[in-house]
Amino acid sequence: MTTIMVPPTCDAIPPVEGDPAGVRTFVDDLLASAVNVDDLDTFARDSARLDGWSGAAADAYGRYVRDTAADADAISAAVRRVARAGEDHAEALTELRRRRDLLDEDRTGYHAARSDLLADIRATTDADPAAVRELEDRAAALTSRLQTLVEDVDRLVRDVTAAEQAMLDALTSFSTLGQARAAVTGGTDLADAALARPGSPSSGGSPAEVAAWWDGLSEDEQLAVLAAHPEVVGNADGIPAVIRDRANRLLLETDLSALELREERGEILPAEDREALENGRAARAALAQGAQEVDPVTREPLVPLLHLYDPRAFGGDGRVAIAFGDPDTADHVSVMVPGLTSRGTAAETNAEAAFHIYESARYSDPHSSVASIMWIGYDAPSDWDSLTVAREDRAIAGGERLAQYVEGLRASREGSPAHLTVVGHSYGSTTTAHAASDHGLAADDIVLVGSPGAGGEVDHASDLGVGADHVWAGNNSRDPVAMLADNGWVGGGTLFGAGMGNDVGEDDFGANRFQAESTSRGEGLDPFADHTKYFDRNTESLFNIGQIVVGDYDEVLRAEHTYDPWWWDPVDPERHRTPTEIRRREEW
Missing domain, CATH: 1.20.1270 (Substrate Binding Domain Of Dnak; Chain:A; Domain 2)
Structure with a gap:
């Protein structure tokens, strides 16, 4: 056997x-x-x-x-x-x-x-x-x-x-x-030595130089700079998004810990500290809300990135940017630039709008990756200075900041360039236009919604540098802010420096106008309600923005342009069209 x-x-x-x-x-x-x-x-x-x-x-x-x-x-x-x-x-x-x-x-x-x-x-x-x-x-x-x-x-x-x-x-x-x-003892601080090198943010490096500087640091040096100077790393255009998020979350945590401890002790905070605390809490709430969202295609949870954080900027209005998806690796990247009343305390509302854009873009192309950013990185008119909305000064200054920010997104990019869309809303559309016309905004598509105009020096969509075919306008016919733009040949909309320029939805401006009417247009007592519906779910506007973000231009629902007969007031053909509710599939 x-x-x-x-x-x-x-x-x-x-x-x-x-x-x-x-x-x-x-x-x-x-x-x-x-x-x-x-x-x-x-x-x-x-x-x-x-x-x-x-x-x-x-x-x-x-x-x-x-x-x-x-x-x-x-x-x-x-x-x-x-x-x-x-x-x-x-x-x-x-x-x-x-x-x-x-x-x-x-x-x-x-x-x-x-x-x-x-x-x-x-x-x-x-x-x-x-x-x-x-x-x-x-x-x-x-x-x-x-x-x-x-x-x-x-x-x-x-x-x-x-x-x-x-x-x-x-x-x-x-x-x-x-x-x-x-x-x-006797050693050189890694962080200080790293920041002393050419191309660092503290040396005034351009976004491309900052990106090269960061890539040239060892892991030990990167961590040393991150820990010693998170305020530099978190707000430096050209630094990878996940690194900026980590630095900014460190700042957010230390800010809130210190300020809330003082508050708990009964200390009366000075105005600048109180504003910083409110801005920090708003950023924390926006991140917490964003972390509850899921990708509409994969149903996987999303981890929002805190891409910009400075709660004391602009005299206490603050700067903040939050991204859904990774802009360094996504196929399609969008940057939403809000307008009037946008400050640090508006982080949650604007982050929700950015997520809706992310969601719409993913529905539009479930096979491509997307990153959607809300960017409050300029001093938008708000609170006591809201009347500055009648002038372009802040849009001009904000346009320079926006152009550098987008340049940083390009510089920190991994692999091939993303298809990048900048979506300007309200006064943010004027800011976006100035970034394009004054500084060569590095975008593939520009979307202007609820726009009071693209600036007094911009006569035609082709002046924005991306080609008129890649300039998109979505103005709700009941939006009172969009009605502030100038129509016709007189140019009254920029009289004595007031007004934001030409109507971007008019035929003479030459942009692609898309349908942006809301099924609830004109409802309620708030005269500005229709100005805030462009990023609402199930709207024509959000559907079309999603199509543009992923470059699916043939699916964009086009609208007839406003026109201005010399013998009568401007005519908007959209005013009498019945709006459509556009529902997206919840699962793929």
């Missing part, structure tokens, strides 16, 4: 303890701490000398404060190094867990093959030598397979131990202030 040696079962694969997501949260907390300590370093250095105070006491005070600054610098550097080790540990855990899952699959496959072999052995007799040899060969192969599996498991266990020890070493290397001081 022949004996076939079947290898034994394989022990269970040991688990890989640790959660990469939890480690990354820990790293973010460390980086937020490093930001705060670095701020203490800067504050202390700036406070080392007090005007009008001299003598021995002043000298002693200066030494004490400078020592405090040096210690803060050492602590910040040490915390950054631990954070860097934490990033490595999170990556290692991710890879180790992947390997462990693969080994578990191999073990399952091994046991299935072993069970099949045992069943075949029981069904075979010695009378069939060929079958017995085949069973022996299978048993030998299984033995080799088990040996490889055991060796791979041993290697996994060793690598897990090494990863844990590396993290433990990093944590214990800076457990005392003396260790932190020793680590930075």
Whole structure:
């Protein structure tokens, strides 16, 4: 009787303890701490000398404060190094867990093959030598397979131990202030050295130069700059979107923590701090709401990116940009530029509009990737200065900022260029037009909705630099803001500097006009209600914007232009057309 040696079962694969997501949260907390300590370093250095105070006491005070600054610098550097080790540990855990899952699959496959072999052995007799040899060969192969599996498991266990020890070493290397001081003594701060290089944001580099500068930094240098100067990284055009998001979230977290703590203590915040707190809370709420959205095609959750954050900009109005999708990798990218009343506290409403554009574009082309950004990056008329909406000054200044921002989107791009559309709404349409006519806005398509005009110097869509065929106008016939634009040859809309220029929906302007009527037009008592419906779901306007964003121009629902007979008032053919409700499929 022949004996076939079947290898034994394989022990269970040991688990890989640790959660990469939890480690990354820990790293973010460390980086937020490093930001705060670095701020203490800067504050202390700036406070080392007090005007009008001299003598021995002043000298002693200066030494004490400078020592405090040096210690803060050492602590910040040490915390950054631990954070860097934490990033490595999170990556290692991710890879180790992947390997462990693969080994578990191999073990399952091994046991299935072993069970099949045992069943075949029981069904075979010695009378069939060929079958017995085949069973022996299978048993030998299984033995080799088990040996490889055991060796791979041993290697996994060793690598897990090494990863844990590396993290433990990093944590214990800076457990005392003396260790932190020793680590930075005589050394150059990585962040300061990196920012001193040509092309950095602090050196005035262009978006393309900033992108090249960032790519040229090592991972250690990138993390050092991120932790020491998140306000520079987060708002630098040319930096990758996911990096800007991380830096800006650090700023948001540290801002809110500090300001809300003061508020909880009963402190009466100065006006500038109160405005910064309101802007920060609005950004946090917009991100939280955005995180509840899902991609309409895949149904996967979306993680909005905080692409711009400066709650104290423009005298407290603030700057903020939030992206759905990654503009560095998406096939189609859109930037929505809002108008009147747009400031930091309007982040949630405008982020919702950006998501609706994302959603419409994905419905329009479910096979392409999309990124949709809302950009409040200029000083739009709002609050006490709302009357400046009657002049172009802010649109002119905002146009320069917008052009640089879009240039940054191009510079940080991975791979081939995206199809990029800028959607200007209301006063934001005038800002968009100035970015195009004054600064060569690097867009493929320009969409102007609810527009009071494209600026007094723009006579025709071809003046915007993208070709008249790629300029799109969507003005609701009941929109009172769109009615402010000039019609006819007199030019009264820019009389004495007031007004925003020609009607972009008029035949003489030469843009592609698309249907943008709402089925609820004219309803209610608010005379400006129709001005705010362009990004509402199920509207003609949102449908057409989605088609333009993905470049599906043939599907855009065209509208007849407004025209201005010399003997009568301007005529809008859309005024008497029955609007259509456009519903999109909820699933593909």
